[in-house]
Amino acid sequence: NAGVTQTPKFQVLKTGQSMTLQCAQDMNHNSMYWYRQDPGMGLRLIYYSASEGTTDKGEVPNGYNVSRLNKREFSLRLESAAPSQTSVYFCASSGATSGSGYTQYFGPGTRLTVL
């Protein structure tokens, strides 16, 4: 039972390049989330998916797109990376499975630098 996994762990991009961050969970959770974490700003929600087939914007969606590929996987795409997107990105999931009680579980993060 791996929980929430994210790939890659580290990435360096040049301005204008694109990339996709991958996230998968094996807890049968309905809801999945993408956050970014910047110094002094805590966690900010980029997008979330309440259930398979639905996605909604969070607090800071500009410059990002998401895909809920199936119940397990939720990817985040940067179409044209900008230095302002340098951050640590966390994927999380939650759901009313036995024992979790809608608690949110986090992946280990992707550290992205845009030059």
Add this chain to the structure above:
Amino acid sequence: GDSVTQMEGPVTLSEEAFLTINCTYTATGYPSLFWYVQYPGEGLQLLLKATKADDKGSNKGFEATYRKETTSFHLEKGSVQVSDSAVYFCALRSGNQFYFGTGTSLTVIP
């Protein structure tokens, strides 16, 4: 809208000192409340939670009580250890959304 406000850091304590990190919230309805801990280079891990008023969450010597009358969920530990050095986040769940405080950095010195 819903939000969480937590005590600004950083906090530096000596080993075996008493810890309090304040957290207050604004929410409609009856949110669930959480404390998460983040160690350097890692993701957030659930530390404890409470789902209704007067519930006390506890784990690894940490405690927090859901106080509806003061809309608070302060984190406490009686005797901190060096290994407790981390960043602590207060959070609430309202519907499908989670709202996080900005985090409080704790350093415990021997």
